[in-house]
Amino acid sequence: MTNDALVRIDSAFFAYPxxxxxxVLRDVSLTLEEGSFTGLIGPSGAGKTTLCRLLAxxxxxxFDGPFAGTAAIDGHDLSTATIGDLAASVGYVFESPHDQLTxxxxxxxxxxxxxxxxxxxxxxxxxGRVRECLETVGIGHLADRHPQALSGGQCQRLALASVLAMRPKILVLDEPTSQLDPLGAEEVVQVIARMHDRGFTVVLCSQDIASYAPHADRLLLMEEGRITADxxxxxxxxxxxEREAPVAIPEPVRIGLELRRRGAVADTVPVPLSVVEAAVELSPLIGDLTPAPAKEDEPVASGAAGTVTVRAERIAHVYDGGVRALDGLEVTLDRGCVCLLGQNGSGKSTLAKHLNGLLKPTEGQVLIDDLDTRAHRVAQLAQxxxxxxxxxxxxxxxxxxxEEVAFGAKNLGHPADRVRRLVDDALTRLDLQQLRHRNPSELSLAARKRVAVASVVAMDTPVLVLDEPTGAQDAPGNALLGRLVDELTAEGKLVIAITHDVEFARLHATRIVVLAQGTVLLDGTPSEVFAQPGTLSTTFVLPPAVARIAAAAGIPQPPLATEQLLGRVLPTVP
Amino acid sequence: MIGYAPGDGFLHRRNAVTKLSWAASLSATVFLMPEAWMVWTVVALVALTTAAGGLARRLIRPTWTILLPFGISLAVLQGLFNPDNTTTVLSLGPVAFGLEGIVHGVLILGRLATVLLTFFLLLLTTTPKQLTAGLAARGVSPRFGYAILAAIEFVPDMQRRSQAVLASQQARGLDVKGSLGQRVKAFASLLGPLITGALIASDTRAMALEARGFSARGERTHLALERYGTVDRTAVWTAGLLFLAALGLKVL
Amino acid sequence: MLTVRPTGQDAADYNPPPGFGVQAHRFPALKAQLTTRAWALIPIGVGINVVGGVLVTTLRLPLYLDTIGTVLTGVIAGPLVGAVTGLLTNLVLGVTANPTLLPYAVTSAFIGLGAGCLARWGMFRSVPRVIVSGLVIMLIATLVTAPISIFLFGGVAGTGVDAVRGAFAAFGSSLVASVFQSSFLVEPFDKTASTLLAFYAAKSIPMRFRPPFGRLSLPR
Structure with a gap:
């Protein structure tokens, strides 16, 4: 079997020039069989992207850096084959949807x-081929559109169609969904799974393990440039x-492991991967569960009373092209961490730009305490x-x-020693102290994102608006940002996070506002909002995995914390 | 300012290379013509072609907005300061406009009008893709063609991104309406992210291009390639001969 | 079915073979500069030129700053790439905005070529040298532009510069001299500023994203 392996890499070493x-690659050996679906997981900087790049x-x-080892990809010797030669065998989809277009x-x-x-x-x-490939990925009806006018998910499917047209055997996808909204990500994962069913060999690197793990037949864990589990x-x-490796473990696996640890399920049974599998394990354990005691699961910290109140009073915004992005939206935000959810185009980002006056409402008004945003410059509202x-x-x-982190604080005109303290504090909070003298653009996307957040934290404003703070972060990065938000709200700041990350909202929001078509669809605590999957689905928000597992298992009024959920199901087991 | 307008007139139906060679040949020829009346005859012929093609309305405004400032500058600089000025046509107090300078200015203006009209006609009736495909089929490097098309597309793209950068920096308290010094600093804080971001994107794009046969040797296919028939071949040769004739007359 | 390999401290002895990591450091030959990476860079350079010009108008700065992209690509990817960027900038502006800019493609190409050669000769390794480079680029630009302006356009640019030229001519300069004089009045600031901005931009590009030429032409 191993003789006709499609890919064979033997003790590869690589460093960037x-x-x-x-x-970045340290003694990597790997064989891939034709028709397999391999997932790459691991923290950022582990060499996953580099391994993907090696395959193509x-x-x-x-990247003509020092390389040692051998690799044969579909019969091509890597040392002599050009990228163009390999393109006939390997189709590659990049992380950034638009950058990979010609x-x-x-x-x-x-x-x-x-x-x-x-x-x-x-x-x-x-x-003929192009029409066929566009149909395969489901964008045949967009053939005459300008590529720049596509959404991220459509763009990734176009990138896939462009490489499928060359009839490759292997598809390599490096974080294809990290910059997409959940709907776009789901469409891309579906297409990838379909390609695998058609016989393509798939290699997928993604932080969103939960969404594709059920489709994969093999996972490689990478750490520090090496494959440490396979x-x-x-x-x-x-x-x-079990080893507490720095990767996001999907909730079904986590619950399954806990059930095994507590002896509710035999240890030898493989752990569940999908929501359905986890629910199947849970449901026989429920028995005659009494309805939950009232309010036991309300978030512990609802945030100290804020010092500044942001009020949007029946605001509407119409863009130059005539698009009505906000339509009579009314909301008052005064404390804690408020997460804004909703599909792309629901008005979240437009609302965010109203909160500091970058956009002015076409109708209604936005008040920051008593300041009307229409009467003040952005530079003033930034205070x-x-x-x-x-x-x-x-x-x-x-x-x-x-210097980057100090930019905003200096613009606000704080005295030099205050700027120094604020910067130092922001660097510590975002784990950037070791990187403080590095050039920001040399850092990974995850670190660059933390620098951008730090530069706003250092402005020490009473209100912070964070647009997709957790995007592109690995598991430790997500935990760090969550802690930061908890600390900021405890200090009495108002944090408004626009996010697609329902896990983040579940763990850190004190209040969730769901937008649809430019107005408020739902507004309440996480457990109130996530208990309405039907309403949420109209704006393409999927409740967190725990909520879905509990619902599928038939648990009434489930708590959102995994530990509490298990505590309810297995109250007697330690 | 001016771009492809779909249509099916006789100019739309000609091969892009044919139109390009006529635009280039006429533009070069008028610079070899010594007399203003000759040049303006060419302008008149081009204008007639434009009218015959039903495109006159679209061309008047863009041509005028460029020609007018040139005309004013020429009238002043050439009319007042041309060293050949001996005959005065108009005196306004201390300044006197010389006939020789004005005539020379009219000649130059006619040349400019020819360049503008011929190239506008080309651009109005040809997509950039048709032009680069046509050129590639006649031996111009397809990589050069790629760079032209990508540059045309990137300019509006980068302008859009510069708005995003502007919003980002303003959100961090950047004031774009301060003193000159502040505005120079603002320029750097806007251009910086734009450049770095674009360069990082270009690295991904280079890989994607390479994997899509950018460096492939051998024959390429061009879906946008138009027919290059006898009429086109004759027209290109005529354009070339016209220029050579003008050059011959100039040298003799 | 699970294969596990050691991590952390236990993995310290996975070392590359001897000789790994030794690489040559030489400027690539002229023909080797037009790589796919360079071709992908050229449209970006054109975009930077145009957007630079637009931002100047937005911020009401008294300069043009429309050659930053040309100098930048010349410095990080070599003279040939700079020249093509310059050439294409005027071709693209010529076919999208104003065909009278087409002849000045020659000027732009020379600016890119000059910036690349100066970088190759180490003239982008410190700020004082960059200022000298800016002045050299200004000279190149003036020497190429003035004849085009005089012979093709009768000394007229169709922009605000014409007023400066008129002023010089009114004070007794000949038309030809006034074209040069106006250039020497306006260009030194503009080209030095453009060159400095291109230098700072080039320096802030991470090593990983620089073409081989740019890893050697700039200070570490």
Whole structure:
């Protein structure tokens, strides 16, 4: 069997040309069978992306750093084959949806046809193949659109169609869903699973393990440039959980492990991977569960009373093109951590830009305490409201992390020693002290994002608005940001987080406001909001896995914390 | 300011390379013509072609907005300071406009009008993709063609991103309406993220391009390629001969 | 089915073979500069040129700053790449905004070529040298632009510079001299500022994203 392996890598070592001393792949050996679906997991900086790049020849040909070892990919010897040669066997989808487009095509159809034109395939065959591939990934109806007008999820599917048109055997996807909303991510995962069913060999690297682990037949855990665990998904995730490896363990696995630890399920039974499997294990244990004692699961900290109140009074916003992004929205935010949920286009980001006056309401008014945003410049409102945008690369420009974090605080005109203290404090809170003299743009996306958040934290404003704070973070990064939000709210600051991350909202929000079509759909505590899956689904918000497992298992009024849920089900077991 | 407008007039139906060679040939030829009347005859012929193609309305405004400032500057600089000025056509107090300078200015203005009209006609009736496909089929490097198309697309793209950067920095208290010194600093804080972000994106794009046969040798297919028939071949040759004739007359 | 390998301290002895990590440090030859990476960089350079010009208007600065991208690509990817960026900037502006900019493609190409050569000769390794480079680039730009302006456009640019030229001519300069004089009045600030900005931008690009040329042409 191993003789006809599609990919065979033997003790590969690699370092990037800019940092030849920092070895990112360390003695990596790997064989991949045709038709397999392999998932790569591990903390950021573990070498997952580099391994993906190796499969496509970007390492060591585009990144021409020191390389040792051998690799054969579908019969091509990596040391002699060019990236172009390998493209016939390996189709690669990158993390950033729009950056991987050629940028030279004005329609989706032309973009997907680009590679085939370069390879000199006859025009009629190109047209046929492109139409077929666009249909396969479900964007056939968008063929005449401009690629820039696509959503992130549509864009990733276009990227997939462009490589499928070259008829590769292997699909390598490096974090294809990290920059997408849940709906877009789900569409991409579905297409990937379908490709695997059709016989493609799939290699997928993603932090969103829960969504694709049920489809994979093998997981590789990478740490410090090495593969440290390799096996079927259930075994690897169980191993990672028991060893407390720095990866996000899906909730079904976590609950399954706890049931085994408490002896409710035999230890030899493989752990559940999906919500359904976990519910199946839980439901026989429920018995005659009495309804929950009232309010036992309310969040412990509802946040100290804030010093500043933000009021949106029946605001509407109409963009130049005529799009009505906000429509009579009314909300008062005064304390704690408020998470804004809702699908893309529901008005979350438009609302965020109203909170510091970047956008002014077309109708109604936004008041920051008594300040009407229409009457003040953004630079003045920044004294009250700090806003960190989703894309850190829109703001980082200083030569060191330290200067970058100080930028906002200096703009507000704080005295020098206060700026120094604020910066120092923000660096500590976001675990950036060791990186303070580094160039921000040399850091990983996860670290760049923390720098952007730190620069807003250092402004020491009573209100902070964070747009997708947890995106692109690994498990330790998520935990760090969660702690930060808890601390800030305990200090009496008002934190408003726009997020797709329902796990984050479940753990740290004191209040959740769900938006749909420019107005408030739901408003309440996490347990109130997540208890209404039907209403949530209209704006494509899926409740957290715990809530879904409990609902599927038929537990009435379930608490949102895993420990409390298990405590209710198995009250007698220690 | 001016871009492709769909249509099916006789100019739309010609091959992009044909239109390009006529635009280039006429533009070069008028710079070899010594007399203003010759140049303005060419302008008149081009204008007639424009009208015949039903495109005149679209061209008047863009042509005018560029020609007018040139015209004013030429009238002043050439009319007042041309060293050949001997005959005065108009005196306004201490300044006198010389006939020779004005005539020279009219000549230059005619040349500019030719360049503007011919190239606008090309751009109005040809998509950039048709142009680069046509050029690639005639031997121009397809990589050069890629760079042209990508540059045309990136300019609006980067302008959009510069708005996002502006919002980001303002959210951190950047004031874009302060003193000159503050505004220079603001320029750096806006351009910095724009450049770094674009360069990081270009690294991903380079890999994606390479994996899509960007460096492939051998024949390429161009879906946008138009027919290059006898009429086009004749027209390109005529354009070339026209220029050579003008050059010959100039040298003799 | 699970294979586990040691982690942390236990894994300290997974070392690469001897000789790993030794790499040559030489400027790539002229022809080797036009890589796919460089071709992907060129449209970005064009975009930076145009957006720089637009931002200047937004912020009401008394400069053009429309050659930053050309200098930048020349410095990080070599003279040839800089030249193509310059050439394309004017081709693209010529076909999207104003065809009278087409002849000045020659000027832009020379600016990119000059910036690349200066970088190759180590003239982008410190701030004083960069200022000298800026002045050299200004000279190149003026020497190429003035003849184009005089022979093709009768000394007229169709912009505000014409007023400066008129003023010089009114004080007794010839038309040709006034074109040069106006250039020497406006260009030194603009080109030095552009070159400095391009230098700071180039320096802040992480090593990992620089083409091989740019890893050597700038200070570490």
């Amino acid at each position: 800019s940092e030849p001393d920092q070895i 020849g970007f390492v060591p040909h585009h 940028g030279a095509n004005t329609t989706v159809f032309d973009e997907a046809a680009y590679a085939l034109e370069n390879l000199g395939i006859p025009a009629e065959e190109i047209r 096996g079927d998904p259930r075994s690897v995730l169980r191993h990672a959980a 009250q409201v700090g806003l960190a945008f989703q894309n850190p690369d829109d703001q980082l420009f200083k030569r060191t992390v330290e």
